[in-house]
Each structure stands twice: as C-alpha cells, then as structure tokens.
Amino acid sequence: MKDKGYANPDLALTPAQLKERIDERKGDDLVIIDTRQAPEFCAGHIEGAAHLDLYGISLNDTRPQALAAFTWMLAYLLEIRGVDYDKTVVFYQENTGFRSARGFWFLEYLGHRDAHVLDGGIDAWKAGGMPLTREAWPMAGGPYETGVEGHRRILRTSFASRLKPFEEGRIATADYILGHLGDADVAIHDTRSEGEYFAENIRAARGGAIPGSVHLEWSEAIAENGSLRHASELKELLEPRGLTPDKEMVPLCQGGYRSAHAYLVYRLLDYPRIRNYLGSWKEWGDREDLPIEVPRRSA
Secondary structure, eight states: OOOOOOSSGGGEEOHHHHHHHHTTSOOTTEEEEEOSOHHHHHHOBOTTOEEOOOTTOOOSOOSHHHHHHHHHHHHHHHHTTTOOTTSEEEEEOSSSOHHHHHHHHHHHHTTOSOEEEETTHHHHHHHTTOOOBSOOOOEESSTTOTTOOSSOSEEOOOGGGGOOOOOGGGEEOHHHHHHHTTOTTEEEEEOSOHHHHTTSSOOSSSOSBOTTOEEOOGGGGBOTTSSBOOHHHHHHHHGGGTOOTTSEEEEEOSSSSHHHHHHHHHHHTTOSOBOEESSHHHHHHHOTTSOOBOOOOOO
16 A cells, blocks of 8 residues: 555554564564454454454443443453553454444553554455465463463453553543533534434434534545545545644544544544544433534535
8 A cells, every 4th residue: 555644654554564563473462453243253364363343342421430331341351352551453344444443542542552453454455465364363361371372372461450541632521522512622523424413313312413513424534445545635524624633623423433433534644632432422312411403404
C-alpha cells in the first residue's frame, strides 16, 4: 500500500509491515487479535493470532460503577489473549472495520502505547500473498505450563490486575456530553446510518439524535478495497462539516463500535482531542432524562 499521508501512519499497519514485524516467527512480545466471528477465524487466520469477537461486548450505561465493571471485564478478556503494556498489539478483521478499531480505542483508553490495526484487514493480507492457517495456537497460563512447549503459544499475562490510570480524555460519558451541549469547542459526530440519524430506524426507546450533532456515516472513511481512505480524502469529508482539529471530537453510534472507527480516523489525522462515546445512542436514547432532537431530511 502507498503512503496515505497520515500524521500517525504507524497506527494502521500495512500487511507488509505486520509480516516484517512477525519476521521468522511471532514471539510473545507481539499479540495479534482476530476480532471476526468464530467461524471466520476457524476458516483461516494469521498464524499465532488469538481470537476475540469484540462485537456484542457492549456497555449502555457509562455511569461510574457500570463503566468500571465493563472496563475490568474487557481487560481480562484481553489479558488471557496475551495483551500487556510492554507488548505490541495488532487488531484485525476482514477489512479496516469497526471491530478492530474498537479494540484499538479500548487499549488506548487503558493507557497502552503500542496498539495498532491492520489496514485492509485479512483481505489485504491475502491479496498480498501472505499465508493463513486453520491451526489455533494454544493459550497458556504461564511460560512453564505443562503441555505447552516452544514458541507456538499465546501466553496469558496479569494485565487486568495492574491496569494503569485510564486515559479519561479518550472516553465520553453521557454526563460529559450533557455538560458540553452547545459548547462551540466540542463537535458531536454521529457516525450512524442516515436511517438511524433521522429516526427512521429506531434502535432505542427513542429515535433521533443528540442536539447539535453532525452526521457523517463511519463507512465513508473506507475505500472500495476495504482499507482506509487517503488523509486528503478524509479531510475533505470532515472539514466541510465543521469536524476540524481545533475542536474536541466526540463520535457516537449505537454502541460505541462505529464511533471507535471514527476515533481511529481522527487519531491517524492527529486530532489532539477525541473522546469515544462508549454508551452511544443506546444509552442516550433509552434515558428519558437526556435531551434529543429529531433531524429532518432536506426537501
């Protein structure tokens, strides 16, 4: 893949870059996580990848107690797949989609400094002639676990039990958004489909949008080949809508997945302030105490 003009290009690795990082064999210092559904993983995956279908691991309540429980749970699921702060972690799916972006955002929220996605996903990996396997590496509870020999193992860590202070500037809660409605310095980016945004496809107790939000569907950032668009194309989508680097970006969707993809895009473009709204419309639309508007299509 050609250079795409990103300010932070290393966040989205090309297949060739990941292959070079794997080198002759994948060591314990590199964690590769396949976020697709289990049947897809079983049909063929990158050798040494752990499987974690992130879709459906959601939180629709961003108040402190629920958020704390959710954060520990997901950190634990990553721990048993080998994730730790001193390891390079690469998430992938079939393309550069929102499942892998969700994993990337979550690790950055936990203070991880070496998280990435595979740009173009496994489709780009295959198109580049890279190999796949159907053999899953065993998960090991420690380096000396009986029955697990050599380097072909996924080594569990103690990640969830020693989490760093969270990067609070990378997450938005309902209360945070409520306190910043109407703030000219904050842009609320609704990444859902047009049907959801215009309350034609209602997926919560109420349909509509957060007042003052700007609509741009997340999938607009993906090129026809499944990889991310060039930086110049992304800026042409964002900036005319007022989604500019001088503002704090708060993307949302239905459950914090598509919005995580927008978070990844903003990180690639080096926007300095980005908060993914984890609870997204499922939380906002279900809570009767939160204001909504119902946008109308232009005549």
